[in-house]
Amino acid sequence: MKLASLKHGRDGKLIIVSRDLSFAVDATDIAPTLQTALDNWDSLAPQLEARYQALNEKNLDNHFAFDPADCASPLPRAYQWVDGSAYVNHVELVRKARNATMPETFWTDPLMYQGMSDGFIGPKDDIELADPSWGCDFEAEIAVITDDMPMGTTPEEASSHIKLMMLVNDVSLRNLIPAELAKGFGFFQSKPASAFSPVAITPDELTDNWKDGKVHLPLTVHLNDETFGAPDAGVDMTFNFHQLVAHVARSRHVSAGTIIGSGTVSNVDRSKGSCCLAEKRMLEIIENGAASTPFMTYGDRVAIEMFDTNGTSIFGKIEQTVVPYAKK
Template sequence: MKLASLKHRRDGKLILVSRDLTQAVDASDIALTLQDALDEWDTLSPLLQARYEALNDNNIGERFPFNPADCESPLPRAFQWADGSAYVNHVELVRKARGAEMPESFWTDPLMYQGVSDKFIGPRDSIELCDEAWGCDFEAEIAVITDDVAMATPNEKAGNHIKLLMPLVRR
């Protein structure tokens, strides 16, 4: 199932996108936003899946051409995010740009940090910089969207909490 958020208000408007990325259909009558869908995932995901299948089977009439430029980030805001840094060479370059040395332990110990989100940009939105002379850094990542995961959840049960995967560009 492919979900997207059209630019609409602060948190977008949920749509479903065809497998071939050419058509879309409104899903806001099921869940207004992707966050709303995630909040009630067990109840709403079967309804979204059924509409997605109808879209791909050409059994739905209200479809429209899909244009990624009309979209927000799938989740324009998130309550929090945790970033596990897998590209240590990137971390080293960023630290060097700030004049900071990278601790030797970063090469062997996993690096993870937590943040809050006020705004993720859309897939075709410009990256706004105050001054390009400051240098810019952006990276593409894979976002793993989960439901509520209790602290100390065992590794073998953590996968049950994954609901969606999506590409993410963060600045």
């Protein structure tokens, strides 16, 4: 099943999208918003699924052309957005470039931070940047959305709580990060609003490419219409989504609509490219002693997308341009 939210008020207007992303149908008579659907998933998901199947079989007369530009992120705002760093080789590389040692616990216990969730950027919305010197970067990731989970949910139990999946552009302001981390209290100003794919999907849409709590497909990134990277999301993922979900629930109950990110997708095989500018810059520092790739500035465009084995877009495309922020 594929779901999206048209821009409407603060929380969007729920629609169902066809498997090929061509058509959509209103779903507000079942659930006005995606959050409502998640709050009542057991009773409402079968109704949404039935309409999804009818849409794919072209048995509905009230469908309309699907336009991602009309969409907010599937959850325009969320009760909780937490982002991990499941690709530990990425963390190791970044620390190596600045001659920092990496604690052994990084390989056994996931890194995670709680990010801004009171308002996300739409998949086609601009990235508003107040100051180019802040070092604007994209981070291409995968995220899951859970239902209600009790404290102490185990990795084995976590799979049943993953209801939807999305792609992410976790926008980062790299030049603000060092001073914030030096305070010992984590990210804040360096992590502004993230963007998510036009469509959220149920894991079964990935068929055999979803296994062992991982998505076994490349995540493709373009910068200014040129291929930047396409690392395989199932390779080199130290902590799978089941482990990440259990990590979130270790000491607390988790509410429906919680979004959990994978962190920047990264492969040890550097020929696959990267999913963020920081990683490419770190490779340049290691090889040449200095970074030559700049961070994004006004007019730069980033696109993030995942394709199935037939070359069909699964989640739709995140496609954004960096623009000057103009205070209204």
